[in-house]
Amino acid sequence: MKTVIITGATSGIGLETALKLTLKGYFVIGVGHSRENCDMAIEQIMRRNPEAKTVFFSGELMQQRELKRVAFELERYLAENCNGELYALINNVGGVRSWYQTTQEGYEQQFALNHLASFMLTYRLFPYIEKALGRVIMTGSNSHKGIKIQWKDVMLKKGYNPLTAYKQSKLCNILFAKALNDRYRRNGIAAYTVDPGLVKTNIGNKQTGKLVNVIWSLRKKQGVSPEIPAETYVFLCESRDAPKGLYYYLCREQKYSKEVTNENADRLFELSEKLCGIKYSDLVTEL
Amino acid sequence: MNVMITGASGGLGRALAAECAGRGYNLFLTDINEQGLRCLQSGLERQYGVCVTARKCDLTDDESVDEMLSVIDRNGIEFDMLLNIAGMDFEGGFLDRERESVVKIVSLNVEATLRITHAILKRRRAGREFSLVFVSSLASLYPMPLKATYAASKRFLSDFALAIGQELKSQNVKVLTLCPGGLPTTQEAISGIAAQGFWGEMTTNKLETVASRTIERALKGKRMYIPGTVNRTLSLCGKLLPRSFIAAIIYKRWIGAQSKWLSLESKT
Structure with missing residues (x-):
């Protein structure tokens, strides 16, 4: 049974992808912000797929x-229960802020x-991914276009500007995926960024102020269900030979920003x- | 430039520390939260490559402060700037709070600030200008029912700052009082702003702007910094209207906002 780790797996795109991957027979390790969220996520997955194999770890990954601490727990778990192999790491965790706020660092x-x-x-999980010749998938966004890293x-x-900060962070996701491919493709590792499109999730309603909240509540009405983007993650995990592209939308390769250069990566x-x-x-x- | 920052690992402290580090100052950080200090120290060193010293200290405790001072003296550190950020408040009316916590507000916001200010002024670099910053609050401008102790403690700081600024002017010490409105530093602070509705958002200041302008103004020798046009207008009203009238208005406003905020908090 192949093991997949998904961060931000307690709601939205992460949760839907987790569910879909359990249905495909993967063992899914979810990571969520709080224990309560994790327990609710497990309940939802089990209700929709009683056969699902899944565990959840919690922590505030921003700090x-x-x-x-979470990485340490995951390492130990992978070593003890998964033969030290991680087939895919889905770096899906993400958020929006209304104001300039900082982490403890x-x-x-x-x-x-x-x-x-x-x-x-x-x-931290690289050795486990390498052992499984696995894949790393980021949740990006089409909004990474038309912006430069400052x-x-x-x-x-x-x-x-909160929106600029969000866009820049999404450009970072794709630059990171590119850097991983450039360095470690020969080690057998493949990295991707998924553009989920506009999705009905609560990303803009968590830890934000009134304005962002209202705007997002209106905007997400136009969005698709998280089931749609989840298919792209499943596709990237399920393809037997690692797909060659870097940036995917609806299971298809897409063009990305000109800012995604070797130098920037x-x-x-x-x-x-x-x-x-x-x-x-x-x-x-590096091989 | 050697700068001491108290309460460094909180939201405003971190923003000011980053601002100073960006200017290439050497930092001496203190806070009661050691873990937070360590994280901030390594974050600043990585991001800006500056020299950061961090030491846990309980500013309300004489012994703890003395221990920190002995480290400072052993290393012969002299300061050019002190940012007094450490401060606290507890939500709820006077009689709804524990006796100890009401007193604690004054012992940290007032007593501890005096303790460290005196100690660091004595250790300022000889023959140079020294900048001293007190973080007061928009709340210091009015008598504030339901935040009575906090507002009065901040009033103490702004009056004290103005007076000591005059007293030490001839000794090259410049004193700035910062009176911010709400600052979106923590999840708690943000839900507090949300509970106040329209006026909450209007009086909220941008953390990054407040941080950079505070240092700018402290260096220029300004005495008072009230960030935001709305806040400056409110402060003017505070000067023109009778104080008992202001207290009545504020009570009306806070009683609604606070119960809403407390119910929000208990839900999360």
Whole structure:
């Protein structure tokens, strides 16, 4: 049985993908913000698929200290129960903020949660993914287009705009996937970014102010059910030979921003290593 | 430039620490939350490559402060700036709160601030300008029913800041009082802002702007910084209207907002 880890798996796209993958016979390890959310997610999955094999871990992945604890628990679990193999890591966790807010490290929260958390969790689980010749999938967004990384002020402290911060973090997702492919494709690892499209989830209603809340509540009415994007994740996991592309929408390869260059991907990779206090090269050898 | 920041691991403290680190200042951070301090220290070092020292300290405890001061003295650290951020409030009316917690507000916001201010002023770098910042509040401008102790403690700070600023002017010490409205620092603060409805959003300040302008103004030698046009207008009203009248208005406003906020909190 292949093991898949999904972050942000207690609602929306993450939960739907978790359910679908259990139906396909995967063992799904979910990660959620709180224990209560996790228990509710398990209940929903079991109700719709009584045969599902799933466990959930909880933690606030935006805080690096919490992420390290969760990563440690996941490592131990994978080693003890999954033969040390992780077939796919779906870095789906993400959020929206209305204001400039920081993590305990003083990092802007959207950057920390939407990008750094994925960067660091992938690092910690890399040996397990490598052992399974697995896949890493990020939840991106089409909104990554038409924006550049603001290298001089990557936390966007000057003139913070919540939407800009969100878009930039989604550009980071695809740059990270590209950097992983460039470095580790020969190690047998493939990385992807999924554009879920506009989906009816509560992303804009969690930890946001009134304005973002109202706008999102109106906007999400146009959105599709999370079942639609979930298919793309299933497709990327189920294809026997790893698909060649980088960016997928509705199970098809899509064009992505011109900003997704080698130079930007490397620069973000180095910056992220510094901000997380890690070095991928300490853990893996590029083949 | 050596800067001490108290209450550094809270939302405003972190934002000001990042602002100072971005300017390349050396930081001495203190807070009662050691874990938070460690995270912030490594975050600032990684992001800005500046020299950060962090030490846990309970500013309400003389012994704890003395221990920290002995470390400072052993290393011969002298300061150019002190940002007094440490402060607290508990929600609920005066009699709805525990006796200890009401007193604790004053011992941290007032007593502890005096304790550390005195100690660091004594350790300021000789022959240089020194900047001192007190975080007061929009609440300090009015008598505030249901936030009576907090508002009065902040009033103490703004009056004290103005007076000590005059007193130490000739010794090259510049004193700034920051009076922010709501700051979206924590989930709790954000739900507090939401519970106040329209006026909550209107009086809320942007954290990153407040942080950068506070340092800017402290260096320029300004005495008072009230962020936001709405807040400045409200503060003017506070000066023009009779204080008992203001207290009555605020009570009406807060009694609704607070019960809404408390019910929101109990739900989450």
